[in-house]
């Protein structure tokens with residue numbers, strides 16, 4: 744017995760081709776727009792954390808580099824799990840939030856550096 748399939752959006756029973764997912768263009772377009780909206784919201788909320796992290800690093804830097812207690816950064820809302828990319832330089836791992844990065848100098852402190860993408 745063939746299983747009755749339903750429209751992904753409105754739940755109406757589908758007729759016709761067995762690979763059909765939506766009852767009409769309106770349902771397909773609305774569904775795809777909802778997915779896209781969720782994607783954009785997810786990206787936006789992660790970007791907010793990354794931008795805030797970058798701002799905290801930027802405000803904690805003096806001249807070209809600075810050593811700061813990680814607990815002070817966290818106290819200002821820095822989220823260690825969020826960074827845009829990682830670089831290995833002179834056996835040290837640098838975690839970047841866009842163009843500003845840091846590396847651990849010991850368990851409690853990080854050295855913050857400003858770097859441009861080409862470097």
Ligand SMILES: [Zn+2]
Nearest residue numbers: 750753766770
């Ligand atoms: Zn539908």
